[in-house]
Structure formats: C-alpha cells, structure tokens
Amino acid sequence: MDRLMEIRAQVPAVSTQVYLNTGTAGPMPEPVRAAMVESLASQLADGRIRADYYVKLSRLKREIRERHAALLGCDPEEIALTQNTTDGMNMVTLGVNWQPGDEAITTNLEHAGALFPLFAARQRYGITIRIADVLDRPEEAAAVIERLITPRTKLISLSHVSYITGAVLPIREIAEVAHRHGVLLLVDGAQSFGAMPVDVKALGVDFYAVTSQKWLCGPEGAGALYASRDAISQVRITFASYGTAQSYDLYGGLLPWGNAKKFEQGTVQPAVLAGQLAALRWLTEEVGTDWAHGRIRRLAADARELLAAVPGVTVVTPAETAGLVTFQVEANADAVLKALAAQEIIVRTVPHPRSLRLSTGFYNTEEELERLAAALQPLARA
Numbered sequence: 322m323d324r325l326m327e328i329r330a331q332v333p334a335v336s337t338q339v340y341l342n343t344g345t346a347g348p349m350p351e352p353v354r355a356a357m358v359e360s361l362a363s364q365l366a367d368g369r370i371r372a373d374y375y376v377k378l379s380r381l382k383r384e385i386r387e388r389h390a391a392l393l394g395c396d397p398e399e400i401a402l403t404q405n406t407t408d409g410m411n412m413v414t415l416g417v418n419w420q421p422g423d424e425a426i427t428t429n430l431e432h433a434g435a436l437f438p439l440f441a442a443r444q445r446y447g448i449t450i451r452i453a454d455v456l457d458r459p460e461e462a463a464a465v466i467e468r469l470i471t472p473r474t475k476l477i478s479l480s481h482v483s484y485i486t487g488a489v490l491p492i493r494e495i496a497e498v499a500h501r502h503g504v505l506l507l508v509d510g511a512q513s514f515g516a517m518p519v520d521v522k523a524l525g526v527d528f529y530a531v532t533s534q535k536w537l538c539g540p541e542g543a544g545a546l547y548a549s550r551d552a553i554s555q556v557r558i559t560f561a562s563y564g565t566a567q568s569y570d571l572y573g574g575l576l577p578w579g580n581a582k583k584f585e586q587g588t589v590q591p592a593v594l595a596g597q598l599a600a601l602r603w604l605t606e607e608v609g610t611d612w613a614h615g616r617i618r619r620l621a622a623d624a625r626e627l628l629a630a631v632p633g634v635t636v637v638t639p640a641e642t643a644g645l646v647t648f649q650v651e652a653n654a655d656a657v658l659k660a661l662a663a664q665e666i667i668v669r670t671v672p673h674p675r676s677l678r679l680s681t682g683f684y685n686t687e688e689e690l691e692r693l694a695a696a697l698q699p700l701a702r703a
C-alpha cells in the first residue's frame with residue numbers, strides 16, 4: 322500500500338464521500354479518536370482527579386506547546402493554549418491598550434474570527450476600524466495597508482490565507498510595514514497552519530492564532546496562540562484564570578506568567594488536549610508535514626486547472642495558494658452545492674463575492690478532483 326493509501330485508511334470519513342472541506346473541519350484520523358477515547362476511559366475508570374492528574378495534564382500541555390513551537394518556528398514559552406483560532410484573536414484584540422479614537426486595520430477578506438473581536442473592541446473602547454480593500458490585488462496588501470496607517474493605529478489584524486478567496490497575503494511585507502510604524506500585527510492562521518509552512522520568526526509577526534480542527538485534523542476546542550517574546554507584555558489579560566497567574570496575593574492581585582501562558586484558561590477537557598496532541602504527533606511523525614504541505618499545494622494547483630476548464634466556472638483564487646480554491650459558477654451557487662452534496666461531494670459556499678470553495682487535504686486524491694470537475698460540467702452553467 323502506498324503512503325497515501327495508508328494515510329487514507331486511517332481517515333475513514335474520506336472513503337465514504339469526496340471530502341473537500343478541510344478548511345471548515347478536517348476529517349478525524351483514527352489516532353485522534355483513540356487518544357480521546359483513551360482519555361475518557363481513564364477519566365471514567367480513575368474518577369478523574371488522582372494524585373498524578375495535574376502532573377500528567379501539565380506534561381500534556383507542555384508537549385502541545387512544544388510541538389506547536391516546533392511547527393511555527395518559535396520558543397514554547399511563546400505559545401499559549403487556546404480553544405480555537407477566534408479565542409486567540411480575541412485575547413489579543415481585546416487586550417490591546419485601546420484609548421477612544423485609536424485605530425485598527427483589517428481587510429475585506431476576513432472571517433468573523435478576526436472581525437468580531439475588532440467589532441467588540443470598537444463597541445467597548447470606541448476605536449475606529451479601517452478596512453483595506455485587497456480583494457482584487459492581495460499581493461499589494463502591504464502598500465494598501467500602509468496608506469491606512471495613522472499615528473493612532475495600534476493593531477493590524479488579518480488572516481494569512483483568506484477563507485473567502487484563498488489568497489495568501491504577503492505577511493512578511495505587512496509585518497515590515499507594521500513595525501516601521503510601531504503597530505502590532507495579529508495574524509489569523511486558521512487557513513494556513515497545517516496547510517502550508519509557517520515560520521512566525523521569518524514572517525516577523527507579533528501574534529499568530531491557530532486551531533486544531535481544520536488542517537491538523539484534531540478535535541474542536543483546541544488551538545494555540547503564538548505571542549512573540551517582545552509582544553507579550555504589550556497586550557493585557559482579558560480572561561484571567563488560574564492558568565494565567567504564577568501566583569497571587571489577595572491584596573496585591575495576580576502575578577501573571579511572564580510568557581505566553583499568561584493568556585491561558587484554567588480548566589479544559591483533557592480528552593480534547595489528548596486529541597490535539599495525537600493530531601500533532603500523527604501529522605509530524607506519520608504523515609510528515611513537508612509531504613502534507615507539498616500535496617495540499619499540488620492538489621490545489623490541479624483543482625485550479627481542472628475547474629478552469631469547466632464551462633460556466635470561474636476560478637477566484639490567485640495562483641499563489643495554500644489549500645483553498647474558490648470558484649464561481651454561472652448557476653445558483655446554493656443549488657450547485659446541494660447537487661454536489663447529493664453526489665457525496667462536499668464543498669462549501671463563501672460570501673462576498675458569493676462563491677463555492679473547496680479545500681485540498683493531503684489525503685485527497687487527484688481522482689476526487691476529477692470527479693468534482695465532472696460533476697460540475699452539467700451544473701455550472703446558468
């Protein structure tokens with residue numbers, strides 16, 4: 322059995338359907354299920370809080386931080402465990418020392434994960450949000466953003482890969498612009514981490530929020546936030562918990578961790594952490610991240626080519642892609658989505674502009690993409 326078939330055998334959901342929606346949630350591999358069930362079984366058998374409970378839990382958390390650090394190219398001290406991407410985006414966005422009239426910049430390609438924390442900050446602190454229009458020319462995002470910077474700008478918050486168009490934004494250039502003007506840069510890595518190589522130090526970002534349930538194929542409820550050593554002290558704590566503090570004094574208040582742990586929550590479900598770790602181990606040790614990234618990219622390029630040849634289909638995603646390919650159909654997008662689902666081909670729709678989007682997982686096959694293209698032939702035309 323070749324490598325791809327071995328991997329597919331561990332992800333049963335990809336055999337019962339043409340699963341092209343990893344950008345929403347990756348299919349669960351057997352080792353993730355096994356780790357979660359084992360954790361629950363031990364909670365059932367052992368009554369949860371045994372003498373070694375916290376030792377084991379902190380070992381689990383440490384390895385998850387270390388593995389994220391290894392994948393993101395940073396120090397484990399710069400990783401906070403979170404519940405999902407949006408959790409990390411909130412921690413940073415709401416933790417900036419906002420004063421009324423301060424400004425934030427985002428783009429018109431963003432998910433609620435970046436936008437809603439900004440909207441909440443606007444409501445709470447009276448900030449202004451400036452929107453960079455990068456829809457047609459994402460490669461020029463750094464220049465467009467720089468034109469929006471004023472002396473009041475404190476934060477640039479945007480995604481590395483747009484969930485709408487699949488465009489990969491030039492984060493390194495944007496980081497240079499941000500730092501030239503003394504502005505913090507927060508990146509939503511929901512559609513990049515696990516789908517393409519990400520080196521936070523090379524990119525020069527201050528914060529980078531990621532999750533487990535998409536390109537890592539881990540469980541829901543588990544994510545991570547990279548906070549650079551220099552930026553940690555520039556953002557205040559929004560959710561204070563026993564995970565946040567190294568100690569406290571009833572009269573003096575809490576002494577937060579000096580590292581990224583200062584953003585962490587207290588109680589979490591250990592089975593979720595066990596699943597998160599199992600996904601990280603499976604991806605790095607069994608699948609191989611280089612192999613996975615290469616395959617995701619190649620399949621995305623194949624998808625662009627196959628779709629471009631279907632009458633009535635227009636590919637939206639630029640040539641520089643990660644694992645998302647967005648396309649428009651002349652026919653009604655919702656009707657096409659439904660017709661594809663009836664053939665067990667799973668994609669999704671995205672808004673502004675209303676389009677269909679597929680994700681190429683490393684476990685997908687070239688034949689599955691051909692099946693999608695063939696299914697679209699009679700559907701795409703108005």
Ligand SMILES: Cc1ncc(COP(=O)(O)O)c(C=O)c1O
Nearest residue numbers: 405406407432434480484511532
């Ligand atoms: C770009 C982007 N950001 C954030 C999210 C939300 O991620 P999470 O559910 O991990 O908060 C998604 C997808 O759901 C996304 O595509």
